[in-house]
Amino acid sequence: RACIRNKCQDPCPGTCGQGAQCDVINHIPICSCPQGMSGNPFVQCQPMQAPPLTQPCNPSPCGPFSQCREVNGQAVCSCVPGYIGSPPACRPECVVNSDCNLNQACSNQKCRDPCPGTCGVGARCQVINHNPICSCPSGYTGDP
Numbered sequence: 001r002a003c004i005r006n007k008c009q010d011p012c013p014g015t016c017g018q019g020a021q022c023d024v025i026n027h028i029p030i031c032s033c034p035q036g037m038s039g040n041p042f043v044q045c046q047p048m049q050a051p052p053l054t055q056p057c058n059p060s061p062c063g064p065f066s067q068c069r070e071v072n073g074q075a076v077c078s079c080v081p082g083y084i085g086s087p088p089a090c091r092p093e094c095v096v097n098s099d100c101n102l103n104q105a106c107s108n109q110k111c112r113d114p115c116p117g118t119c120g121v122g123a124r125c126q127v128i129n130h131n132p133i134c135s136c137p138s139g140y141t142g143d144p
Contacts, residue, residue, distance in 0.1 A: 019045035063088025082109070097130035105130045119144050 012022035016031035020041035023030045033045035057068035062077035066087040069076050077087035085091050092109035094100050100111035104127070107114070115125035119134035123144035126133045134144035 016041055017043040065090035103127040
């Protein structure tokens, strides 16, 4: 209670905002938001909102040919198996032969030796500019 116009009255009515609580301390009204509420107690107190659930990998921030996994609430990106580079620039090992060393060819997006299974039995295989060149060993003739 407080002395208002020479009368002992409750100073709280009309002092605080909607949903606020009023406590009289030393004849002075003190407005505050109740536990679980927030806002300006002189205007309005509202229920506190729970922080929104976040899914850092949905949608994926990682880019093509990459995978996302959540670690401590953060998105961690890596290239999917069979791809190289760093997200968001994951790429296959090769797309064309020129992506490989001169002694290799691009097969199924991998740089490989093009010789196995290319030449005939007993023939020699030499890779020149990504292409397998079959030849007969010296002293032999035929279709390598």
